[in-house]
Every structure is written in C-alpha cells, then in structure tokens.
Amino acid sequence: MATKRTNGRNLEEAVVLLINNQAGFIRDRGDFRREMGEIRKDMDEIRRELADIKSLLRLHQDILSGLPEAIRRLPEAVREKIGFQPPA
Numbered sequence: 001m002a003t004k005r006t007n008g009r010n011l012e013e014a015v016v017l018l019i020n021n022q023a024g025f026i027r028d029r030g031d032f033r034r035e036m037g038e039i040r041k042d043m044d045e046i047r048r049e050l051a052d053i054k055s056l057l058r059l060h061q062d063i064l065s066g067l068p069e070a071i072r073r074l075p076e077a078v079r080e081k082i083g084f085q086p087p088a
Contacts, residue, residue, distance in 0.1 A: 078084075
C-alpha cells in the first residue's frame with residue numbers, strides 16, 4: 001500500500017508540475033505575441049523609412065545624371081557671363 005501512496009503522490013506532483021508548466025507556456029506565449037507585434041510595427045516603420053530613402057536616392061540619381069552635361073557647358077556659360085570674346 002505504501003507503494004500506491006507514493007505512486008499516487010508522484011502522479012499528483014507530476015500533474016501539478018504539468019499544470020504549472022502549461023501555465024508558464026501560456027504566459028510566455030502571450031509575451032511572445034506582444035513582442036512579435038512590436039517587432040512587426042518596427043519592421044513596418046523600417047520599410048516606410050527604406051521606401052523614403054529609395055525615393056530620395058532616385059531623386060539624387062536624376063540630379064547627378066544631368067551633371068556631366070552641365071559641366072560640359074560650364075566653360076562656355078562662364079565666357080558668356082563675363083562677356084569674354086575670343087580673339088578674331
């Protein structure tokens with residue numbers, strides 16, 4: 001009979017341990033979901049900022065692509081501005 005009581009006690013302790021573990025799991029799962037929600041919000045913000053950066057880089061690229069032609073025309077524009085006339 002002592003063995004049955006010990007086994008019963010072990011079973012009860014195991015059930016208590018299982019319930020406690022399950023409760024901890026449920027609590028941790030809730031924490032995990034909250035953290036994942038925060039991470040998703042952060043990722044959405046990062047995606048928006050990245051889109052803004054890409055847009056700005058495209059604008060810079062458009063500006064930079066026109067510079068070689070502007071630099072090529074610069075000497076003549078300066079001559080015209082200061083009224084330089086080449087010798088005849």
